[in-house]
Amino acid sequence: MSQPQIRRLTGTLFILGAxxxxxxxxxxxxxxxxxDILRAPTGEILTRFAAGGPGLIWTWLAFAWVGLPIxxxxxxxxxxxxxHAGSSRGQLxxxxxxxxxxxxxxxQMIGLLRWPFxxxxxxxxxxxxxxxxxxxxxxxxxxxxVHHFGGVVLGEHIGQSFTVFWLxxxxxxLLRQGKLPRWLAWAGFGTAGVYALAQGELLATVMxxxxxxxxxxxxxxxxxxxxxxxxxxxxLWQSRSLSYEYSGQNPQHGVSxx
Numbered sequence: 001m002s003q004p005q006i007r008r009l010t011g012t013l014f015i016l017g018a019x020x021x022x023x024x025x026x027x028x029x030x031x032x033x034x035x036d037i038l039r040a041p042t043g044e045i046l047t048r049f050a051a052g053g054p055g056l057i058w059t060w061l062a063f064a065w066v067g068l069p070i071x072x073x074x075x076x077x078x079x080x081x082x083x084h085a086g087s088s089r090g091q092l093x094x095x096x097x098x099x100x101x102x103x104x105x106x107x108q109m110i111g112l113l114r115w116p117f118x119x120x121x122x123x124x125x126x127x128x129x130x131x132x133x134x135x136x137x138x139x140x141x142x143x144x145x146v147h148h149f150g151g152v153v154l155g156e157h158i159g160q161s162f163t164v165f166w167l168x169x170x171x172x173x174l175l176r177q178g179k180l181p182r183w184l185a186w187a188g189f190g191t192a193g194v195y196a197l198a199q200g201e202l203l204a205t206v207m208x209x210x211x212x213x214x215x216x217x218x219x220x221x222x223x224x225x226x227x228x229x230x231x232x233x234x235x236l237w238q239s240r241s242l243s244y245e246y247s248g249q250n251p252q253h254g255v256s257x258x
Contacts, residue, residue: 003082004242010073010080011235017070018225018232024063032056035218038151042140043126050123060115067105070228074101074166080235081179093176097169104162111155118146152202160198160217163224167192180234184227191227195220 028034126139171188174180198220200212
């Protein structure tokens, strides 16, 4: 696959993934009151989940997997930004960015998969006609443990923190390489700063009274998706210029910034 094709594919994956994520997310907002439902009592969460039926399970399964194009884009990005000889400047920050970017998405996918594969079992046990008060308390305790480990630890703390690290390291790499607009790198720093504030709400779950901005997670995730779309558009645009360069048989020149 040629350099223009790799860059075009990478840009397409970022745009496609950012758009796809919003489809199940919107469905969860309308059918499951997500993400506000996460702050509801355990009994209400499990009861409403059971009432959602197979449709809700499929929605959560889709939500976990629609980020796959973004993961593939993260894996392809170093090669997309490499020069004609296959090398790129800022390799250390680029390699670290690759690790954190891929790890963040895998952690978030694993965290989300608790909803279609673990929560349905707990919801059935909790809402079963023969369930007793004691059994419901036991199920609620298990749900809280799974919810905090899969959601708070994996999905939100590790997943979001690694996304912040990826944005910072990738933005540093972009500034050093000079292959993409500088404003994109600075926008990456700003997005990382907002997204990092979401950790305050997580700390408040174990340290009551810890100050936090309740909308930081939502705003940060939206900024991140918007940043991915901008990155994808720029990669697509530059792939056209790179195609002209290749067709002009001028492989000695590097890829110029947009």
